[in-house]
Amino acid sequence: MSSTIIDRFRDPRLAQRILDRIKGYGVEIKLMEVCGTHTMAIGRFGLRKLLPPEIDLLSGPGCPVCVTPTSVIDSVLSLKGVRVATFGDLLRVPGRGGTLEMARGRGLDVRVVYSPFDALKMAREKETVFIGVGFETTAPGVAATIITAREEGIKNFSVLSAFKLIPPAIDALLASGKSRIEGFILPGHVSTIIGSRPYQFLPERYRIGGVIAGFEPVDILEAIRDLIDQKMSNRPRIKIGYRRSVRPEGNERAKELMNRVFTVEDSLWRGLGWIKRSGLTLRDEYAQFDASRRYQLLPPSIDDDPNCRCGDVLRGLIKPPSCPLFGRSCTPDHPIGPCMVSSEGSCAAYYHYE
Amino acid sequence: MHQLLDEFKKVFDLPGLEDAHEIEDRIALTADSFVVKPIFFPGGDIGRLAVTGTINDLAMKGAIPRYLMITYIIEEGFPIDDLVKISESAQKIADEVGIKIVGGDTKVVEKGKGDGIYITTFGVGIIPDGISLSTDRIEPGDRIVINGPIGDHGVAIINAREGFGLATDLKSDCAPLSQLVQEMLKVGGVKFMRDPTRGGVATILNEVYQETGYGIIIVEEELPIRPEVRGACELLGIDPLYVANEGKVIAFTKGDPGDIIRVMRQNRYGGGSCCIGRVEEDLDGVYLKTRIGSLRPLIMLSADPLPRIC
Numbered sequence: 001m002s003s004t005i006i007d008r009f010r011d012p013r014l015a016q017r018i019l020d021r022i023k024g025y026g027v028e029i030k031l032m033e034v035c036g037t038h039t040m041a042i043g044r045f046g047l048r049k050l051l052p053p054e055i056d057l058l059s060g061p062g063c064p065v066c067v068t069p070t071s072v073i074d075s076v077l078s079l080k081g082v083r084v085a086t087f088g089d090l091l092r093v094p095g096r097g098g099t100l101e102m103a104r105g106r107g108l109d110v111r112v113v114y115s116p117f118d119a120l121k122m123a124r125e126k127e128t129v130f131i132g133v134g135f136e137t138t139a140p141g142v143a144a145t146i147i148t149a150r151e152e153g154i155k156n157f158s159v160l161s162a163f164k165l166i167p168p169a170i171d172a173l174l175a176s177g178k179s180r181i182e183g184f185i186l187p188g189h190v191s192t193i194i195g196s197r198p199y200q201f202l203p204e205r206y207r208i209g210g211v212i213a214g215f216e217p218v219d220i221l222e223a224i225r226d227l228i229d230q231k232m233s234n235r236p237r238i239k240i241g242y243r244r245s246v247r248p249e250g251n252e253r254a255k256e257l258m259n260r261v262f263t264v265e266d267s268l269w270r271g272l273g274w275i276k277r278s279g280l281t282l283r284d285e286y287a288q289f290d291a292s293r294r295y296q297l298l299p300p301s302i303d304d305d306p307n308c309r310c311g312d313v314l315r316g317l318i319k320p321p322s323c324p325l326f327g328r329s330c331t332p333d334h335p336i337g338p339c340m341v342s343s344e345g346s347c348a349a350y351y352h353y354e
Numbered sequence: 355m356h357q358l359l360d361e362f363k364k365v366f367d368l369p370g371l372e373d374a375h376e377i378e379d380r381i382a383l384t385a386d387s388f389v390v391k392p393i394f395f396p397g398g399d400i401g402r403l404a405v406t407g408t409i410n411d412l413a414m415k416g417a418i419p420r421y422l423m424i425t426y427i428i429e430e431g432f433p434i435d436d437l438v439k440i441s442e443s444a445q446k447i448a449d450e451v452g453i454k455i456v457g458g459d460t461k462v463v464e465k466g467k468g469d470g471i472y473i474t475t476f477g478v479g480i481i482p483d484g485i486s487l488s489t490d491r492i493e494p495g496d497r498i499v500i501n502g503p504i505g506d507h508g509v510a511i512i513n514a515r516e517g518f519g520l521a522t523d524l525k526s527d528c529a530p531l532s533q534l535v536q537e538m539l540k541v542g543g544v545k546f547m548r549d550p551t552r553g554g555v556a557t558i559l560n561e562v563y564q565e566t567g568y569g570i571i572i573v574e575e576e577l578p579i580r581p582e583v584r585g586a587c588e589l590l591g592i593d594p595l596y597v598a599n600e601g602k603v604i605a606f607t608k609g610d611p612g613d614i615i616r617v618m619r620q621n622r623y624g625g626g627s628c629c630i631g632r633v634e635e636d637l638d639g640v641y642l643k644t645r646i647g648s649l650r651p652l653i654m655l656s657a658d659p660l661p662r663i664c
Contacts, residue, residue, distance in 0.1 A: 043650070050648050217645075
């Protein structure tokens, strides 16, 4: 089939050349890919098997479904007489009262959408709540939807905001002091919005480097190579490897939309606990579109199986197979922990690909 | 779905779980139901799909499709014009293949109790003498052949259904394969065939692995996937190897499939035929050999893939 720009980043000869250089270094290094899409790409392209054993890749907290507290699902299940619009990933996430998919079977009006604007369209027919889950990547689009709702006077629409921010989570991982991470493969999509500057604390405060990477094999391998090079020269820095999408200042318009609608607050992360200034909530001017205020939903809480070690997986302390539930009672069919639910979760990625 | 089938096996005394079954005197039977949404989609409609699907289930057993019965469950208020259109496209496919629609049933359910229209079919075909297709015959070294691009139907449907407006002329591959299959069987060397509908190519290969115990490797570079299908799948975070097809056959052939592929390419539904992989002796599971040379496991997925958030 015809060749596309993507094919350059899947070029086997180029990938092999980078791999050879990585092997040539012979340096042991522990790296974390923060983003779930990277975790999936590493699995999908079989990179772990191509890399030498001294390269240790850990999966980070960048899977939106994985870090969303169970109580968000239960809050949604408590809603009566409204239509619930959600991205598909959330459909099978279990809360205490079951999943949205099961609730749909019992008659809750649950619709899968691909864009928050589709949820806004639905609100013209029936009161609709959109479940706002994700990171800086998804938040601007939802902000734009809320602004549109206000401009067009649509009163039937609200958003349950569980949006989270990536840089504070990375900071929290390192601040705990337990992590042995020596470099970060930073998320390409989140960074397209926020740029490279919010990561400057990594080299400045922790002397750890990061490469913002795209999602093709050549992107990821080159990021790994660069991080080894940074370690060897002892010059940690933030580099943009994903130049076809990311600028240092990010996307100003998207950031402006996000700031107009949302304000930063402390946020509860499944597996990681409360992290200061790591979540987004609707500003008072937009309170009418805030589902948690509109329906007086309970504040988030976590109610996970004590045997589930997703928290340690998300912090990069263990790999999925070290969890006693992995592949036994916890599988993609019957997920117990959040990392198994989402297709981008590190447990699901290990289950499928490793 | 596989879990549901296990429940049925406990209740019914089933000889197997194949889509079509051979009863006495080389007669093949099949039954199928169609609930596709939207009812009209790029490249077909539920009527075309119903007849095609039934024909293909028979064809995969090596049968020549002969008779078909078709049952409609119609929701009150469904437009008569649409019903006529659906029936006409069903008849058109029947004419093309030479299968006779000999009867059926019509039921109307209350408004709100159906989704426009559902169709159930029942088909009968005759298996020519000397044809025996079974996973029992598969052995290491066998090649795996497909008759064209993967994933067109599933992506065309999801694009039409969800209306996320991917600008594309992509159509469903929905097509009756019985003539193509008969031409392939005449060449010889075909051991087993399946149509990779729901669950896609990866699911069929996993079923074959489970039945034979032989591993399978397919080669990413050889896979025919249209750029627009590849692009849409990447956007949605799904794998085209798990996406449904409605006009594809996967055949396991003995040795070099060159002759079979040449014949397939002459058929209107086989222009893109190619070899995508082979059966391996000492290997557990189904694997994709990626462009960069790694082996990625393709496991059995039990639920439909969910589109991702970001």
